[in-house]
Amino acid sequence: MITAEALDVVFNAGTPLENHALRGVTVDIPEGQWVTVIGSNGAGKSTLLNALSGEARLRSGRLLIGHEDVTRWPPHKRASLVARVFQDPLAGTCERLTIAENMALALRRGGLRGLRPALSRPERATLRERLARLGLGLENRLDDRMGLLSGGQRQAVSLLMATLAPMRILLLDEHTAALDPRTADLILRLTQTLIREGGLTALMVTHSMRQALALGDRTLMLHEGRVVLDLMGSERAGMTVEGLLAEFSRQRGEELDDDALLLG
Ligand SMILES: Nc1ncnc2c1ncn2[C@@H]1O[C@H](COP(=O)(O)OP(=O)(O)OP(=O)(O)O)[C@@H](O)[C@H]1O
Numbered sequence: 663m664i665t666a667e668a669l670d671v672v673f674n675a676g677t678p679l680e681n682h683a684l685r686g687v688t689v690d691i692p693e694g695q696w697v698t699v700i701g702s703n704g705a706g707k708s709t710l711l712n713a714l715s716g717e718a719r720l721r722s723g724r725l726l727i728g729h730e731d732v733t734r735w736p737p738h739k740r741a742s743l744v745a746r747v748f749q750d751p752l753a754g755t756c757e758r759l760t761i762a763e764n765m766a767l768a769l770r771r772g773g774l775r776g777l778r779p780a781l782s783r784p785e786r787a788t789l790r791e792r793l794a795r796l797g798l799g800l801e802n803r804l805d806d807r808m809g810l811l812s813g814g815q816r817q818a819v820s821l822l823m824a825t826l827a828p829m830r831i832l833l834l835d836e837h838t839a840a841l842d843p844r845t846a847d848l849i850l851r852l853t854q855t856l857i858r859e860g861g862l863t864a865l866m867v868t869h870s871m872r873q874a875l876a877l878g879d880r881t882l883m884l885h886e887g888r889v890v891l892d893l894m895g896s897e898r899a900g901m902t903v904e905g906l907l908a909e910f911s912r913q914r915g916e917e918l919d920d921d922a923l924l925l926g
Contacts, residue, residue, distance in 0.1 A: 663693040663863050664831060669713050669723035671706075671887075683709040683718070685887035691880075696857050696864045698874040700906075701884035702914055707867045710884065711833045714865070716740045727830050741771055745824035746833040747817070749840050754820035757809030761800065761819060764808055765789050768823035792822060796852065814845030818852060825856045832857065834866040850877065871906045881906075885913040 671684040683706045691697055699707050712718035713725065716737035725733045727743050747754055755764045766781045781789065786804065794801040796818050800811075808816060817837060824832060834853065838846035854877065857864050868874050874881050881898060883891035883906075890913050893901055 663695070663728060664689070664691040664714070665724075665726040666690075666713075667724040669710070669725065670721045671709050671713055671718045672721045675721065683887050684713060686723070687713075687884075687887070687889055689882065689889060689892070691863060691865075693863055694861045695880060696862070696866070696878035697880045697882055698878045699865055699867045699882050699884065700869070700871065700874045700910070702910070705884040706887040707884055708835055709887075711746070711835055711865060711867065714831060715744045715746055715833060742827070743830045744833060745771070745827070745829045745831070746835065747820050747824050747837040749836040751813040751816040751820065751840060754823065755808045755816055758807065760805050760807055761793075761811075762786065762789070762804040764819065765804075765823055765826065768826045771827045771829075789826075793819075796822070812845075814841050814849065817841060817845075817849050821849065821852055821856065825860060825862070830863060832862045832864040834864060836867050836869065839869065853877075871903045871910070875901060875903060875906060883909065883913065 666687055666689045669684050669687040671682075673679070673681040673683055685706075687706075687710060699710065701707050709718050713720060713723075714727075716732070716735055716739070720733065723733070724731065727740075730743070732740055732743070756767070759767070762781050766785070769781075769785065790801045790804065793804070798815055798818060800815060800819065803811075808819070811819065817840075821837070837853070838849050841849060850873070853866070856862065864878070866878060875898065879898075880892070880894040881901075882889055882893075891909055
């Protein structure tokens with residue numbers, strides 16, 4: 663489904679600020695697999711997601727989504743294949759538009775967009791029903807401006823929007839990190855439902871080792887632009903948070919002094 667071959671990303675190449683963010687990342691992710699991605703600050707997690715969405719230019723390597731070689735595709739061309747939710751609840755939606763208008767844009771992602779995004783009557787009914795399932799009372803607020811919603815409500819709508827139009831990959835970049843624990847929990851449960859019900863292929867970056875092991879099917883650990891651990895199956899099932907932390911420390915070559923941050 664996703665075939666990444668030796669992905670290499672270098673920022674500011676040939677300058678004193680040169681930064682080799684991905685160093686030959688090779689990974690095959692089958693359809694319907696949910697991968698959690700961990701690693702220390704600057705390990706290359708977001709850059710890997712950016713390489714998949716087309717926002718980070720590859721210096722070398724090859725990327726296939728399905729049977730399509732998208733290596734040279736710009737981000738807008740990949741929009742029909744790749745959906746994304748960011749850490750910042752403000753990033754995925756337009757606060758000046760209503761919930762309905764935001765959702766209309768999401769429905770038409772990757773296709774032609776009119777100047778005034780509008781929902782048809784049946785689309786409105788479907789979205790009302792999907793919003794109702796969030797249990798946040800948003801089904802009665804379709805015509806409220808997005809800017810009126812709380813961070814957690816916005817993130818729930820962003821997640822729903824990301825999964826509205828057909829796509830091949832869902833990218834989640836620490837999408838619960840800016841939320842309070844209760845709201846984060848709600849968003850994670852929604853994430854789980856949307857991914858599993860939709861049989862989606864997903865990559866989720868998290869700083870929580872607990873989340874990384876508890877959710878999804880596979881865990882990748884990045885360090886200095888390389889995949890240093892790739893856990894799945896029985897090996898992953900037998901892994902503990904402590905074991906993962908020990909591996910994390912070993913890779914960094916130091917003892918972690920703030921386990922709480924990583925345990926999440
Ligand atoms: N647009 C950019 N220009 C220059 N350097 C960049 C750019 N984006 C990322 N980098 C650098 O590439 C490296 C990898 O960054 P990346 O954001 O992928 O790390 P990360 O694992 O997501 O880290 P964090 O957990 O802190 O978000 C870092 O050294 C970062 O400073």
